[in-house]
Amino acid sequence: MPPEALFPDDPEDTRVAILQATYEALVEHGYADLTIDRIGQRFPKSKSLLYHHYDGKDDLLLDFLAYLLGTFEADLGLDQDANPHERLTTLLDRVLSPEEPPGPATLRRAIVQLRAQGASDPEYRQHFTDHDRFFKRQIADIVAEGVADGTYREVDPEAVAATLHTLVAGAMLQRATAEAEDMPAIRAEVDAYLEARVLADGR
Amino acid sequence: MPPEALFPDDPEDTRVAILQATYEALVEHGYADLTIDRIGQRFPKSKSLLYHHYDGKDDLLLDFLAYLLGTFEADLGLDQDANPHERLTTLLDRVLSPEEPPGPATLRRAIVQLRAQGASDPEYRQHFTDHDRFFKRQIADIVAEGVADGTYREVDPEAVAATLHTLVAGAMLQRATAEAEDMPAIRAEVDAYLEARVLADGR
Numbered sequence: 576m577p578p579e580a581l582f583p584d585d586p587e588d589t590r591v592a593i594l595q596a597t598y599e600a601l602v603e604h605g606y607a608d609l610t611i612d613r614i615g616q617r618f619p620k621s622k623s624l625l626y627h628h629y630d631g632k633d634d635l636l637l638d639f640l641a642y643l644l645g646t647f648e649a650d651l652g653l654d655q656d657a658n659p660h661e662r663l664t665t666l667l668d669r670v671l672s673p674e675e676p677p678g679p680a681t682l683r684r685a686i687v688q689l690r691a692q693g694a695s696d697p698e699y700r701q702h703f704t705d706h707d708r709f710f711k712r713q714i715a716d717i718v719a720e721g722v723a724d725g726t727y728r729e730v731d732p733e734a735v736a737a738t739l740h741t742l743v744a745g746a747m748l749q750r751a752t753a754e755a756e757d758m759p760a761i762r763a764e765v766d767a768y769l770e771a772r773v774l775a776d777g778r
Numbered sequence: 779m780p781p782e783a784l785f786p787d788d789p790e791d792t793r794v795a796i797l798q799a800t801y802e803a804l805v806e807h808g809y810a811d812l813t814i815d816r817i818g819q820r821f822p823k824s825k826s827l828l829y830h831h832y833d834g835k836d837d838l839l840l841d842f843l844a845y846l847l848g849t850f851e852a853d854l855g856l857d858q859d860a861n862p863h864e865r866l867t868t869l870l871d872r873v874l875s876p877e878e879p880p881g882p883a884t885l886r887r888a889i890v891q892l893r894a895q896g897a898s899d900p901e902y903r904q905h906f907t908d909h910d911r912f913f914k915r916q917i918a919d920i921v922a923e924g925v926a927d928g929t930y931r932e933v934d935p936e937a938v939a940a941t942l943h944t945l946v947a948g949a950m951l952q953r954a955t956a957e958a959e960d961m962p963a964i965r966a967e968v969d970a971y972l973e974a975r976v977l978a979d980g981r
Contacts, residue, residue: 608898688898707952731967734970738964745949749910751897757944760941761937765941767933
């Protein structure tokens with residue numbers, strides 16, 4: 576996601592300005608080399624405000640993640656006039672694209688490293704539990720609508736959503752941490768799954 | 779995987795003894811709190827041998843990961859007399875089980891944290907690229923056998939394998955870093971996918 580979609584042009588709000596500096600520092604340095612100092616270099620006001628607002632790097636990064644999730648909660652960018660299958664396909668095109676997705680790879684890699692903190696840190700764990708629940712809910716609602724209007728078979732929307740979301744999580748993990756060579760094949764196989772299992776016959 | 783399957787009872791080899799100490803320290807402390815010192819506490823010989831064999835914690839952990847992958851390469855524990863679909867199901871039961879999988883959760887969480895290093899460290903990235911290739915190859919070979927003997931339809935074994943492996947990676951990530959509530963639903967949906975898309979009609 577490009578920064579112009581995430582942040583206002585000239586954020587008045589100190590919190591938003593700090594989070595924009597965090598975004599820019601993450602894109603440039605990645606998670607491993609991120610320091611409060613490097614965030615402060617991109618922050619136009621006094622660096623002491625960072626310490627006034629946040630208890631440290633993790634406190635700041637958790638608020639950054641909450642802000643990102645908030646932008647998705649506010650608007651997932653799906654055309655509400657489109658039918659359920661068009662919306663599902665738009666979402667899958669975005670998060671499971673055969674090519675490298677748009678936006679900085681360093682940010683996607685940083686987010687996977689933040690997610691890994693959930694293995695040992697309860698606050699990150701709670702954030703990613705909320706994150707997973709939100710995206711599964713969005714997909715399940717679209718699938719349920721498709722079942723209701725006859726686009727889809729009588730599948731369990733929650734199970735289809737959990738499976739697709741888990742596949743997306745796995746694809747993001749592989750892209751961020753390894754050479755992921757099979758994304759076009761995976762995307763085609765997901766379409767084949769939807770065709771064979773989810774889409775109603777003769778639609 | 780239980781330690782008795784990973785390590786000999788009383789390893790003669792210094793490398794294996796160090797890796798067993800690493801395993802035990804990871805299970806007890808997780809990745810975030812792992813130190814060479816804590817590994818040394820579980821190593822029966824002189825701690826200086828650790829520094830003699832390894833350049834530091836990451837060098838040691840990369841060799842630990844290579845050793846783990848080697849045990850899978852040596853024997854995946856699948857019954858070679860079983861038919862392809864039985865072998866695939868056995869594998870999925872193990873890595874995509876509805877319940878918490880056997881073996882220490884701390885180790886699985888640590889491995890996800892090691893995987894996240896692949897976002898910024900080329901050596902971890904290479905390891906997990908090899909790891910992904912190995913598991914996709916195993917699944918693709920089983921699926922290809924199933925296509926050849928008529929158990930499966932004329933699917934692309936590589937695409938099915940990449941999709942299943944990616945789903946497994948996503949499930950491991952979610953289990954390690956969030957409250958993963960949908961594993962039974964996901965496992966059932968994978969069976970529905972195999973039924974609708976992969977298994978031949980009237981088999």
